[in-house]
Amino acid sequence: MTDALLQVSDLTITVPAGEYGADRRPVVSGVNLQIGAGEALGLVGESGSGKSMTARAVMRLFAPGVQATGTVVFDGCEVFAMEDEQLRLLRAHRIAMIFQDPRAHINPVRTVGAFLIEGLCASGVSTRDAERRVTSLLAEVGISDGSRRMAQLPHELSGGLLQRVMIASAVAMDPDLLLADEPTTALDVTTQSEVMAILAQLRTERGLALLFITHDLELAAATCDSTAVMYAGSIVERQSSRQLLTHPYHPYSSGLMVSRPDLDAVRQRLPVIEGQPIAAFEAGEGCAFAPRCGYSQPACLATTPALVAVQGGEVACHRASELQGQLPTAMEGGGDV
Ligand SMILES: Nc1ncnc2c1ncn2[C@@H]1O[C@H](COP(=O)(O)OP(=O)(O)OP(=O)(O)O)[C@@H](O)[C@H]1O
Ligand SMILES: [Mg+2]
Structure with a gap:
């Protein structure tokens, strides 16, 4: 038993494959992770590694045909075993999610205000009280002219403003856990740091736990208490963020760090991880990362x-103990990955 707010154990997700979808192929394989109340966990990896699928499993939000095994326990309750009403309450009140592209998740022909108050009104709050609460929420996420914005349609707001609206909507019901799936990927660098600052502030003020998904290991590590690195549907390393940045055990984690552009560093050529990332079902025998390592x-x-288990975390690499202390980090750059 664990008293973590969220405990994901041996999560495996398969999708239909083959001509008639009769075969199944894994996209997430044996994932374990936990988040305590008020804690932040970063989930990092390249495209197709299974990050979004893992996050959606926490709310049991699957596309038709997608199947999952393993357990997701939220605040002592098994999410995969929940009845419909319990699941509805979980999604409406306890866990909220924000996405990379806010425009894809908001009705373009309804005003921002109508979008924001609907959850509160559905739970019995009067329209006037809901509007008042939403205006103060908008101020919390840095939108001071809330009343004016609420009368506008989504296309009248910039991407950064709309992401703030989505964050306000996500925290309107005062959830315990926020799943943020690449919330800043579509934003310019300045807006990105503003949105990250808002998330950090909301976490501190509301004691919100956070699962923060990104391609950017350094951003995750700067934001989260601990960081898990995913490759081909599995977690290959998990450590406290601080230690991961200075002492990665896995060559993939090191590779993600050194291949990140650094505006301050003068380099002739940015190191890259050669080859293409793969999904879980594309992994052959042995370590899935080996062909690129x-x-x-x-x-x-x-x-x-x-x-x-290794000191301070977990790693899946045959050579972890030999390579310990030798892998290039974000601070040093360069390297051999
Ligand atoms: N509904 C679906 N049916 C079949 N395959 C799917 C479905 N959704 C996702 N996949 C596949 O599952 C794998 C994992 O997808 P997922 O969206 O979790 O990756 P991700 O790590 O979030 O990637 P990205 O960084 O691009 O968002 C990918 O190979 C993807 O193509
Ligand atoms: Mg994704």
Whole structure:
């Protein structure tokens, strides 16, 4: 038993494959993660690694045909076993989600105000009280002219403003956990840091727990208490964010750090992780990352490394103990990945 707010255990997600969808293929494989009340966990990895699928599993939000096994326990309740009403309450009051593209998740022909008050009104709050609460929420996310914005349609707001509206909507019901799936990817750098500052402030003021999904390991580490790195549907490393930045155990984590553009560094060429990321079902024998890894040896291609405890975290790499302290970090740049 655990007293974590969220405990995901051995989560495996499959999608239909084959001509008639009769076969199934894994996109998430044996994922374990936990988040305590008020804690923030970063989930990092390249495209297709299964980050969004993992987040959606927490709310049991699956497209038709998608199946999951394992358990998701939120505040002591098993999400996959919930009755419809319990699930509705979970989604409406306890867990909220924000996405990369706010425009895809807001009705374009209804005003921002109508969108924002609907959840509150549905739970019995009067329209006038809901409007008052939403105006103060908008101020909390840095929109001071809330009444004017509420009368506007979504297309009249910039991407950054609309993401603030989505965040206000997500916290309107005072949830315990916010799932933020690449909330700043579509924004310019300045707006990105404003939105990150708002999320940090909401976390502190409301004691909100956060699952923060991003491609950017350094952004996750700067925002979250701990960070998990995903590759091909599995978690390959998890550590406290501070330690991950200085002492990565997995060559993939190191590669994600050094391939990030750094405006202050003068480099002739940015190091990249050679090759393409893969989904879980594309992984062959051995370590899924081995074909792209500058440190791989024959043993890496033969058997799949298990996620094992190391000092301060967990890692799935046959060579983790040998490579410890040798992998390039964000601070140093460069390297051999
Ligand atoms: N409804 C679906 N049916 C079939 N396959 C799917 C479905 N949704 C996602 N997938 C596949 O599952 C894998 C994991 O997808 P997921 O969206 O979780 O990746 P991600 O890590 O969030 O990637 P990105 O960074 O691009 O958002 C991908 O290979 C994707 O193509
Ligand atoms: Mg995604």
